[in-house]
Amino acid sequence: MLRVYRVDPINPSPEAIRIASDYIKRGDLVAFPTETVYGLGADTFNANACLKVFKAKGRPPDNPLIVHVSSIDELGKVAIDIPDIVWQIVNRAWPGPLTLILPRSPDVPKEATGGRNTVAVRSPAHPVALMLIKYSGTPIAAPSANKSGRPSPTLAEHIIEDYKNDNIDMILLDAGSTFFGVESTIVDVTRNPPVLLRPGPFTLEELRSLFGMDIVVPEFARGLGEADAALAPGMKYRHYAPRTRLLIVECGDYDMLVKTIHDTTVDYLNKGMRVALLITKETAELLSTRYTEISELPIILLGYRGNPYTIATNLFDSLRNLDRVNVDIGIAEGIEERGIGLAIMNRLRKASGFSIIKC
Ligand code: TXA
Ligand code: MG
Secondary structure: OEEEEEOOOOOOOHHHHHHHHHHHHOOOEEEEOOOOOOEEEEEOOOHHHHHHHHHHHOOOOOOOOEEEOOOOOOHHHHEOOOOHHHHHHHHHHOOOOEEEEEEEOOOOOOOOOOOOOEEEEEOOOOHHHHHHHHHHOOOEEEOEOOOOOOOOOOOHHHHHHHHOOOOOOEEEEEOOOOOOOOOOEEEEOOOOOOEEEEOOOOOHHHHHHHHOOOOEOOHHHHOOOOOOOOOOHHHHOOOOOOOOEEEEEEOOOHHHHHHHHHHHHHHHHHOOOOEEEEEOHHHHHHHHHHOHHHOOOOEEEOOEOOEHHHHHHHHHHHHHHHOOOOOOEEEEEOOOOOOOHHHHHHHHHHHOOOOEEEO
16 A cells, blocks of 8 residues: 655654654665655565565666765775775765765665666765664665656656555555656766766766866766666666657747747647647747747746746656646757756757757
């Protein structure tokens, strides 16, 4: 049974967290909020509990989990051969949305790391997550709590939607909306120079200044093309995907972008297809003043173009909403790949299965 406990995101009451930590200790699953997205957690050192995460999500066994620690000291329990620079970096960046790939401690079962000799570790900046790890007395291995292939959960309702028909014993700590809305930045620090495996709220600009060196950004980290499975095991799977077809429009020039969204929409409407638009507030206003004929269409507001953090927070809910409006295709507005925009474009491009119109 899925048991839901509401907790305050900032001052969680100890009772619910204690019940949830008992689940972790006995090898069961807890869905919990982090500052990025909700995770589906198990005791890192319990191989069977980790296997339950894969089973519940329908996750391929070679796609490793992220180990969540409540303090910097705990890093030494799950990773080995940690260079001085990494200690300096975690001292400055944790708790926060930065996941580092490091050599795995033999104490971490291979089941947690998809058979790899490396482990992904981060310390989440969310009071509920930190308290849960502390009360459980063990680092918690957790991927995003969505069913494999679905958009990551940024609200407890998304988890209920994904698991309501399952017969699984788990606790869901409902603390409302997560803060950033896109998953953590992942950097492989076993490579020199370090490689960005997934852009996230900890931006590339911030990473470069934190590391004091260049960071390699492979094409797949921009959401363009498939990843090399040896480097980034999880990135080869279709991710964040709504069930409805999705198309992204990307332009350097904003006027051209608005016009192309309009023209593309009209093309699909003329083919007899039902279209929904995933666009920013600014673009919705422009479209409705310039082109009255498409103001009738379902519009899913992504947030403000002028404040891409609002887009990040809404992104996965918008992708889920696309499946609720009952159309044949969603046409989404691309944004600039700066700051958190890189993470947003990575998720959007992958969600579209790389269906991109450039202008
Ligand atoms: O913000 C987040 O990172 C959230 C919250 C719950 O912490 N977690 C999350 O996990 O998004 P998820 O579902 O994306 O899975 C972990 C990702 C996968 O893409 C996986 O391939 C990568 O981390 N990963 C884990 N261990 C790795 C390793 N040893 N080497 C390379 N990539 C790894
Ligand atoms: Mg995930």
